[in-house]
Amino acid sequence: MPRAAVQANEPIFDTHPEVSLDFSHVKTVLKRGYEKPFLLIDPEIIRLKTRRFTRAMPRVKPYYAVKANPDPRVVQVLRDEGTGFEIASVAELDLLLSLGVPAREVLYSNPMKSRAYIEYAAHKGVEWFVVDSVEEVRKVVSIKPDAKLYLRIDTPNIGADWPLAGKFGAHLVDVPEIIAAAAAARADMAGVTFHVGSQCRNPQNWRVAIERSRAVFDQLIAAGMRPRMLNIGGGFPVRYVKPIPAIEVIGEVVNEALEAFPEEVEVVAEPGRYLVSDAAYFVCRVVGTATRAGRRWMYWDAGLFGGIIETAEGLRYQIRTDRTGPMVPWCVAGPTCDSVDVILQEEMLPEDMQEGDFIYLPNAGAYTTAYASTFNGFPLPEVIVL
Numbered sequence: 477m478p479r480a481a482v483q484a485n486e487p488i489f490d491t492h493p494e495v496s497l498d499f500s501h502v503k504t505v506l507k508r509g510y511e512k513p514f515l516l517i518d519p520e521i522i523r524l525k526t527r528r529f530t531r532a533m534p535r536v537k538p539y540y541a542v543k544a545n546p547d548p549r550v551v552q553v554l555r556d557e558g559t560g561f562e563i564a565s566v567a568e569l570d571l572l573l574s575l576g577v578p579a580r581e582v583l584y585s586n587p588m589k590s591r592a593y594i595e596y597a598a599h600k601g602v603e604w605f606v607v608d609s610v611e612e613v614r615k616v617v618s619i620k621p622d623a624k625l626y627l628r629i630d631t632p633n634i635g636a637d638w639p640l641a642g643k644f645g646a647h648l649v650d651v652p653e654i655i656a657a658a659a660a661a662r663a664d665m666a667g668v669t670f671h672v673g674s675q676c677r678n679p680q681n682w683r684v685a686i687e688r689s690r691a692v693f694d695q696l697i698a699a700g701m702r703p704r705m706l707n708i709g710g711g712f713p714v715r716y717v718k719p720i721p722a723i724e725v726i727g728e729v730v731n732e733a734l735e736a737f738p739e740e741v742e743v744v745a746e747p748g749r750y751l752v753s754d755a756a757y758f759v760c761r762v763v764g765t766a767t768r769a770g771r772r773w774m775y776w777d778a779g780l781f782g783g784i785i786e787t788a789e790g791l792r793y794q795i796r797t798d799r800t801g802p803m804v805p806w807c808v809a810g811p812t813c814d815s816v817d818v819i820l821q822e823e824m825l826p827e828d829m830q831e832g833d834f835i836y837l838p839n840a841g842a843y844t845t846a847y848a849s850t851f852n853g854f855p856l857p858e859v860i861v862l
């Protein structure tokens with residue numbers, strides 16, 4: 477019997493209070509008027525979430541995944557909290573360097589990097605580069621022979637609302653060949669990483685992934701390598717609509733699994749969503765409504781192209797309005813003329829919603845403004861920091 481910290485019959489969902497930005501701040505900002513959709517961020521909540529993450533997993537140093545929200549003011553808050561950073565591109569690296577983040581505090585965790593990007597990052601002083609294929613090992617080493625490589629492995633994404641498996645991650649059958657290629661290239665295969673899937677609501681994914689990482693550490697050691705870093709990736713969930721395992725519950729599972737690694741092994745994570753989502757409200761407005769073949773439609777001034785894109789894969793935001801009418805099903809679409817720009821089908825919203833009404837999405841600080849484009853001539857949402 478494993479000494480499981482969380483037994484199957486124990487409640488694991490919603491065991492701890494979660495935070496949201498205080499709604500009164502949204503009302504205060506709206507008193508100044510409204511021009512276009514905006515994201516209102518409270519940096520204090522980012523600080524709170526960072527400290528809570530570290531308390532739940534004292535052995536794990538967070539490296540913020542910049543893609544979740546690359547606003548420079550967000551990055552500054554995290555830099556001041558002492559996190560490192562995870563990047564996928566040189567634009568993200570330049571942003572960090574311009575804010576005084578040292579390159580050695582940066583993990584280049586995109587498994588598929590162009591030669592030009594690797595050269596640039598290496599030149600700027602980045603030391604850590606992820607790999608998940610024989611070709612990528614050879615590519616990185618040909619540019620930076622002393623790179624510290626960490627091997628991304630494939631792990632279960634069961635129970636993640638935004639699964640990432642398939643696109644990246646070496647499968648266990650391919651690991652021996654990658655290690656052999658690294659040995660032949662005299663590469664420093666210094667660590668192992670994985671990603672359990674974003675908004676992962678199943679703590680067991682971390683346990684399984686850490687156990688697999690331990691097995692890969694053993695394979696690396698057997699091949700004469702010196703693995704010394706375990707990177708447990710991102711995926712830590714926040715409370716939207718569905719219940720979540722609190723970070724403390726995930727922490728119990730992670731902390732116990734980490735006991736299989738000696739103290740000298742440095743353990744890091746790459747939380748994105750967890751650190752920034754709860755700190756912000758996304759605010760937009762109803763452009764108009766219509767009835768089509770008996771179905772009610774409403775069109776917001778921000779849709780799929782305006783930052784509300786995660787609903788396309790099934791993520792659900794809590795939706796606040798100022799209306800109190802009976803709830804009826806609505807189709808919700810964005811303002812562009814692209815037929816793909818439909819955010820929600822049959823979403824229960826007040827019957828009396830009208831043109832000009834405001835829409836408030838709490839906990840929307842991650843993967844909203846970061847995704848927005850000006851497609852069809854609609855403006856990017858503004859980011860306002862309290």
Ligand SMILES: *Cc1c(COP(=O)(O)O)cnc(C)c1O
Binds near residue numbers: 671712747748
């Ligand atoms: C996107 C990403 C993250 C962050 O994921 P979250 O689900 O936002 O925590 C971390 N690491 C890598 C490599 C990523 O691609």
